[in-house]
Amino acid sequence: EDQVTQSPEALRLQEGESSSLNCSYTVSGLRGLFWYRQDPGKGPEFLFTLYSAGEEKEKERLKATLTKKESFLHITAPKPEDSATYLCAVQGSQGNLIFGKGTKLSVKP
Amino acid sequence: EPEVTQTPSHQVTQMGQEVILRCVPISNHLYFYWYRQILGQKVEFLVSFYNNEISEKSEIFDDQFSVERPDGSNFTLKIRSTKLEDSAMYFCASRAGTGARYFGPGTRLTVT
Numbered sequence: 075e076d077q078v079t080q081s082p083e084a085l086r087l088q089e090g091e092s093s094s095l096n097c098s099y100t101v102s103g104l105r106g107l108f109w110y111r112q113d114p115g116k117g118p119e120f121l122f123t124l125y126s127a128g129e130e131k132e133k134e135r136l137k138a139t140l141t142k143k144e145s146f147l148h149i150t151a152p153k154p155e156d157s158a159t160y161l162c163a164v165q166g167s168q169g170n171l172i173f174g175k176g177t178k179l180s181v182k183p
Numbered sequence: 184e185p186e187v188t189q190t191p192s193h194q195v196t197q198m199g200q201e202v203i204l205r206c207v208p209i210s211n212h213l214y215f216y217w218y219r220q221i222l223g224q225k226v227e228f229l230v231s232f233y234n235n236e237i238s239e240k241s242e243i244f245d246d247q248f249s250v251e252r253p254d255g256s257n258f259t260l261k262i263r264s265t266k267l268e269d270s271a272m273y274f275c276a277s278r279a280g281t282g283a284r285y286f287g288p289g290t291r292l293t294v295t
Contacts, residue, residue: 106281
């Protein structure tokens with residue numbers, strides 16, 4: 075069964091304190107791993123797609139990496155506006171997206 | 184920048200009533216989806232739609248649910264007889280070819 079586990083469930087950082095979020099997955103025939111940002115009461119906002127182990131993508135203070143079993147979302151020198159829930163999702167051979175529960179990030183000034 | 188839009192933003196209905204949730208996907212996208220998120224839980228896949236037919240559906244998407252693309256721009260989700268457990272945020276998403284699904288802002292459905 076395809077599965078996505080994200081850790082930690084919640085993360086509190088001080089502004090400027092870099093850290094990483096983890097997404098572990100088991101999927102038959104990975105066709106893509108996706109990172110989304112979700113603000114309270116809003117829809118998921120697309121950040122990155124990764125397709126193969128070793129691939130990396132960057133956007134501003136965020137960097138996503140992928141191995142055969144997990145993905146990391148690295149946040150460098152976060153700001154309060156980076157506070158949100160970060161969702162990881164995988165697309166396997168079945169085609170639909172399987173989401174994790176997310177990591178709720180709070181960045182304090 | 185093009186975006187997915189959804190109406191209404193909040194729908195309150197009584198148990199047993201029919202509801203229709205509406206979405207306008209990004210205009211050049213070909214694949215359309217509905218997902219739902221019960222408060223505090225994961226985003227869950229409901230159904231995917233391509234070339235005017237359902238291409239995949241989850242166990243959640245039973246006979247009470249249906250989807251339609253009535254014209255060239257709208258994509259709807261109908262729940263025939265709502266239950267209390269249908270209360271959730273419903274997200275529409277669309278995709279061009281391969282790659283990411285872009286989500287709308289959601290409709291909060293409250294069944295009383």
